[in-house]
Amino acid sequence: MNATRRDLLAGASAALAFAGLPGAPADAFAPQAGKQNAGFYRYRLGTFEITAVTDGAVTFPLSDTFVANVAREEVNKALEAAYLPRDQITIVFTPLVVNTGSKLIVIDTGYGPGMMEKSKGATGQFHANLTAAGVDRAAIDAVVISHFHADHINGLLTADGRPAFANAEILVPTTEWKFWMDDGEMSRAASDMTKGTFANVRRVFGALARQIAQFEPGKDVAPGVASIATYGHTPGHVSLTVASGADAMLVTCDLTNRPELFLAHPDWRIVYDMDPAMAETIRRRMFDMAVAERMQVQGFHFPFPATGHIEKQGTGYRIAPSPWRASL
Numbered sequence: 116m117n118a119t120r121r122d123l124l125a126g127a128s129a130a131l132a133f134a135g136l137p138g139a140p141a142d143a144f145a146p147q148a149g150k151q152n153a154g155f156y157r158y159r160l161g162t163f164e165i166t167a168v169t170d171g172a173v174t175f176p177l178s179d180t181f182v183a184n185v186a187r188e189e190v191n192k193a194l195e196a197a198y199l200p201r202d203q204i205t206i207v208f209t210p211l212v213v214n215t216g217s218k219l220i221v222i223d224t225g226y227g228p229g230m231m232e233k234s235k236g237a238t239g240q241f242h243a244n245l246t247a248a249g250v251d252r253a254a255i256d257a258v259v260i261s262h263f264h265a266d267h268i269n270g271l272l273t274a275d276g277r278p279a280f281a282n283a284e285i286l287v288p289t290t291e292w293k294f295w296m297d298d299g300e301m302s303r304a305a306s307d308m309t310k311g312t313f314a315n316v317r318r319v320f321g322a323l324a325r326q327i328a329q330f331e332p333g334k335d336v337a338p339g340v341a342s343i344a345t346y347g348h349t350p351g352h353v354s355l356t357v358a359s360g361a362d363a364m365l366v367t368c369d370l371t372n373r374p375e376l377f378l379a380h381p382d383w384r385i386v387y388d389m390d391p392a393m394a395e396t397i398r399r400r401m402f403d404m405a406v407a408e409r410m411q412v413q414g415f416h417f418p419f420p421a422t423g424h425i426e427k428q429g430t431g432y433r434i435a436p437s438p439w440r441a442s443l
């Protein structure tokens with residue numbers, strides 16, 4: 116190991132020495148880019164074209180309460196096993212665009228551009244990446260929202276707080292709407308996090324007002340897009356299925372979070388699950404269905420482009436990421 120490293124370093128020194136010799140290329144070094152490229156990825160599902168569009172990611176210190184029922188060191192062990200840094204959590208956000216051939220549908224919207232400046236570009240990239248993917252926000256027919264946490268709804272607005280999808284129908288789950296718009300529920304909110312969510316929900320939908328349409332889970336919300344009640348993460352959280360011909364995909368939304376932690380340990384209770392027991396029951400049922408049906412899944416908080424197949428592993432599950440497709 117040491118010998119190899121010494122050999123490599125010796126080679127590097129020789130190359131540097133050579134660069135100073137007469138006849139060596141003068142401008143061998145290109146400036147570093149210093150930023151990531153636009154983040155979107157396309158694949159087909161039946162006759163539909165799906166575009167996964169990243170909103171970026173947030174990184175924060177691992178707290179003792181991030182997983183409510185597990186000691187911090189257990190979480191660190193799982194991070195290390197996945198080659199992720201200890202003591203910090205990175206959460207990624209992947210909204211989806213479904214082009215059915217006749218309709219353009221967005222599923223969840225990320226934090227949106229309001230977070231760009233605050234996060235120094237790490238989060239809030241959704242609209243910029245939509246543009247990079249050649250998708251005009253004004254051409255979106257419908258935006259389907261899975262639940263009302265900020266990382267799913269704030270991208271409904273532009274950086275200056277105006278409706279970002281001017282011509283789209285905004286579709287939200289009825290139960291979710293009822294809960295977050297209920298003043299009694301708001302007055303009973305116990306944690307600062309839930310209080311903050313109530314305020315944010317009202318800010319975002321207040322800015323949209325007349326565009327909101329509610330849907331009952333179990334029915335089609337758009338051509339080929341159906342919703343399933345997967346309550347627990349929030350009182351009205353839904354997952355979605357996207358189906359074209361014989362092909363169908365489960366869009367898990369927030370049934371789970373980072374797969375290295377929460378697919379591997381479906382009993383781990385992430386701090387954002389509002390009814391953790393209910394969330395665990397429904398996530399196991401949905402994952403078991405995805406395994407049994409060998410169904411492609413798209414997970415909002417999975418590593419980009421956030422799609423693959425779920426399989427059983429040990430006492431939990433794992434994601435087998437779909438291979439990169441170089442063409443459609």
Ligand SMILES: [Zn+2]
Binds near residue numbers: 264369416
């Ligand atoms: Zn989320």
